[in-house]
Amino acid sequence: xxxxxxxxxxxxxxxxxxxxxxxxxxxxxxxxxxxxxxxxxxxxxxxxxxxxxxxxxxxxxxxxxxxxxxxxxxxxxxxxxxxxxxxxxxxxxxxxxxxxxxxxxxxxxxxxxxxxxxxxxxxxxxxxxxxxxxxxxxxxxxxxxxxxxxxxxxxxxxxxxxxxxxxxxxxxxxxxxxxxxxxxxxxxxxxxxxxxxxxxxxxxxxxxxxxxxxxxxxxxxxxxxxxxxxxxxxxxxxxxxxxxxxxxxxxxxxxxxxxxxxxxxxxxxxxxxxxxxxxxxxxxxxxxxxxxxxxxxxxxxxxxxxxxxxxxxxxxxxxxxxxxxxxxxxxxxxxxxxxxxxxxxxxxxxxxxxxxxxxxxxxxxxxxxxxxxxxxxxxxxxxxxxxxxxxxxxxxxxxxxxxxxxxxxxxxxxxxxxxxxxxxxxxxxxxxxxxxxxxxxxxxxxxxxxxxxxxxxxxxxxxxxxxxxx
Numbered sequence: 001x002x003x004x005x006x007x008x009x010x011x012x013x014x015x016x017x018x019x020x021x022x023x024x025x026x027x028x029x030x031x032x033x034x035x036x037x038x039x040x041x042x043x044x045x046x047x048x049x050x051x052x053x054x055x056x057x058x059x060x061x062x063x064x065x066x067x068x069x070x071x072x073x074x075x076x077x078x079x080x081x082x083x084x085x086x087x088x089x090x091x092x093x094x095x096x097x098x099x100x101x102x103x104x105x106x107x108x109x110x111x112x113x114x115x116x117x118x119x120x121x122x123x124x125x126x127x128x129x130x131x132x133x134x135x136x137x138x139x140x141x142x143x144x145x146x147x148x149x150x151x152x153x154x155x156x157x158x159x160x161x162x163x164x165x166x167x168x169x170x171x172x173x174x175x176x177x178x179x180x181x182x183x184x185x186x187x188x189x190x191x192x193x194x195x196x197x198x199x200x201x202x203x204x205x206x207x208x209x210x211x212x213x214x215x216x217x218x219x220x221x222x223x224x225x226x227x228x229x230x231x232x233x234x235x236x237x238x239x240x241x242x243x244x245x246x247x248x249x250x251x252x253x254x255x256x257x258x259x260x261x262x263x264x265x266x267x268x269x270x271x272x273x274x275x276x277x278x279x280x281x282x283x284x285x286x287x288x289x290x291x292x293x294x295x296x297x298x299x300x301x302x303x304x305x306x307x308x309x310x311x312x313x314x315x316x317x318x319x320x321x322x323x324x325x326x327x328x329x330x331x332x333x334x335x336x337x338x339x340x341x342x343x344x345x346x347x348x349x350x351x352x353x354x355x356x357x358x359x360x361x362x363x364x365x366x367x368x369x370x371x372x373x374x375x376x377x378x379x380x381x382x383x384x385x386x387x388x389x390x391x392x393x394x395x396x397x398x399x400x401x402x403x404x405x406x407x408x409x410x411x412x413x414x415x416x417x418x419x420x421x422x423x424x425x426x427x428x429x430x431x432x433x434x435x436x437x438x439x440x441x442x443x444x445x446x447x448x449x450x451x452x453x454x455x456x457x458x459x460x461x462x463x464x465x466x467x468x469x470x
Contacts, residue, residue, distance in 0.1 A: 054087060058094050078106050083113065085138050092169035093134065102127035107280045108256075109135050117277040118256045119270055128258045129165055132226045137170050139224065140199050147217065149224040151202040152242065154232040155375060156182040156352060157359050162228065163202045176200065181217075183207045184352030191216050205233065205241035212248050219248050230259040231398075234269050246273060260405070261398050291404055292450045294442040295418040295428060303391060303419050304332075308339050310389065310417060311369075313445070315452050318362070318384045321371045322403050324392035332391060333371040345371040374399055386451050387415045393424040397434040415451035417442065 078101050080093055101109065104122040111118055112135035122128055136149050151166075153159045163180035170176040177197050181190045182204045190207070194216050201208060201217065211217035225246070227233050233242055246255075255274055257266065270277060298306050307321070321336075323329045326347040333345035344367045346358045362370050363382050374394070394400045404416035418439065420428055432439055 054091065055094070058091060060095060060097070076106055080134075083109050083134075083138075085134065086173065088172035088174065089134070089138055089169065091172040093130075095171075096165070096169055098127075098130060102130070104128055104280070105131045105134070108132065111278045111280075112136070112254075112256060113138060115254050117254060117274040118258075118280065119262075119266075119274065119277045120256070120258045120280040121262050122258070122260065122280070128228065129162055130169075132228070132256050132258060133162070133166055133169065136200070136224055136226065137166065137173065137176060140170075140173070140176050142173070142175050142199075144199075144221075145197045146221045147198055147201055147219055148222055149200045149226070150208065150219060150222050150245075151200070151226040151228060152205060152208070152233055152245070153202065153228045154204065154238065156184060156204060156355065157375070158228065159202050159204055160356065160359065166200060166202065178202065181207050181211065182352075184355075187211075205238050205245065209241050209245050212245065219245075220250060222249055222253060224254045224256070225249060226256045226258070228258050230257040230266055230269075231261045231263055232259075234263075234265040239265065239269070242269075260401065263398075291414045291416050292446075293404065293416045293418070293437065293439045294446070295420045295439050296442045297420050297425075300421055304335050304339075306419055307336070307389065307391065311339070311341055314387060314415070315448055316368055317386045317452075318365070318367075318382065319369050319387040319389060320382075320385055321369060321389045321391050322394070323371060323373060324394070326373055328392065329371050329373055336369060336371065341369055342367050343369045343371060346375065347373045348375045374403070386413065387417070390416070390418040393418055393420055393427060394431075395427065397431045400431050401435060413449075413451050415446070 080090055080098070080101060085093075103126065104120060105127050108118060108120055108131035112132060120128070120131065122131075132151070136151070140148055151162055153162060159180045159182045163178055166176075166178045170178065176199050178200045179190075179193055179198045180202045181193075183206050185207075187207075187210070190211060191214070194211065201219075208217060212219055227242070232238070255277075257270065257274070257277075259266065296306055321332065323332055326349050329345050329347050333343050336343040344358050344362050346355055346362075350358075358370070361367065365384060371391075388404050390400075390403060394403060404414075418424075418428070428439060431437075
């Protein structure tokens with residue numbers, strides 16, 4: 001038995017053994033306990049003068065040469081410059097590594113810039129965040145010192161992610177103030193932050209409504225409201241809060257709805273609150289084209305052994321492993337560590353600062369494996385994840401779709417493996433039928449070209465420096 005250190009805030013540490021994962025990464029970190037997201041990055045115009053070739057001055061990330069599927073490449077051929085965006089915003093877009101608009105961005109950006117309401121349906125991982133953040137930031141007026149836009153999201157992790165993207169692409173705009181506010185954080189800090197200038201608020205519904213009712217977040221002049229993962233925001237958990245928030249907005253506001261799945265609740269909301277919305281539907285098929293799906297038929301007792309076999313045979317850059325309960329998440333994370341692989345875990349019952357730490361560290365490549373509940377299915381974008389494993393098979397097609405969408409982000413290749421017991425077999429067939437997708441029996445060996453790109457191979461020096469390469 002390999003010794004296991006006591007779990008620390010979602011981080012397990014175990015002795016690592018050589019496997020198909022090619023030296024698992026240790027779960028230690030030198031990073032701060034939680035990323036700071038409330039204060040805006042210092043803004044500057046980059047010192048670009050009229051007549052300069054401004055593109056030469058950009059600090060571009062390494063070019064992503066991985067294969068991309070038609071989910072993001074089947075475009076009209078537009079360029080970001082075609083939308084008459086501010087040069088400073090274009091600088092931030094290109095420095096994010098976004099070279100050309102994806103299909104949802106092509107359809108959405110010009111309509112959103114015109115001020116019209118939008119109901120957009122597009123697959124997970126195809127650029128929805130950019131589709132609404134780019135026009136939103138373009139329309140911010142720095143001469144006005146009030147809240148001009150609100151982005152509603154269902155989870156704290158997604159709020160953190162969207163706020164970081166907003167800050168990055170607006171960093172040359174000369175003073176756009178972005179703030180994230182979520183439950184589970186210090187309310188006093190948010191009240192003090194709102195005493196200063198804030199232009200864009202990215203929030204979970206409960207917290208922003210609390211701040212609005214306290215008279216701290218004044219949204220009566222907010223012209224734009226975005227709902228990301230709108231199907232979740234309009235579920236029974238949130239819909240009353242959303243309706244309440246809208247009652248504080250001006251009557252001439254613009255509402256943008258984005259989601260991969262659109263249940264009847266979304267249709268009802270649209271009929272009530274949107275004015276002649278422009279409808280976008282890029283969902284001719286539901287699952288991402290780059291994700292290969294398999295199932296392994298096992299008993300409950302065989303699941304951990306099967307997982308160990310997968311770890312030893314697959315070339316995993318990073319994996320997300322889903323369980324159906326918080327208790328099973330912690331038990332499985334412990335088992336994985338006992339098998340000799342480093343592992344993080346995350347679920348809704350953890351303190352927020354620990355959740356932030358795990359999310360931040362995993363996103364920065366400090367561990368290969370993350371065990372979680374469905375908390376982590378909504379909008380979370382970690383490019384290095386190429387394998388998703390459903391240790392427990394989900395009950396609904398919608399949950400399945402969001403889970404496997406954590407791999408194959410932005411048209412890249414990914415692998416989804418489902419551990420199926422006899423109790424799951426009817427559910428498997430039902431989900432295949434609903435999503436019109438084919439989940440095949442797992443073969444003896446899986447072709448690496450289906451889910452591995454050279455761009456994200458493991459560090460050839462194999463020096464276990466705690467980072468993914470490049």
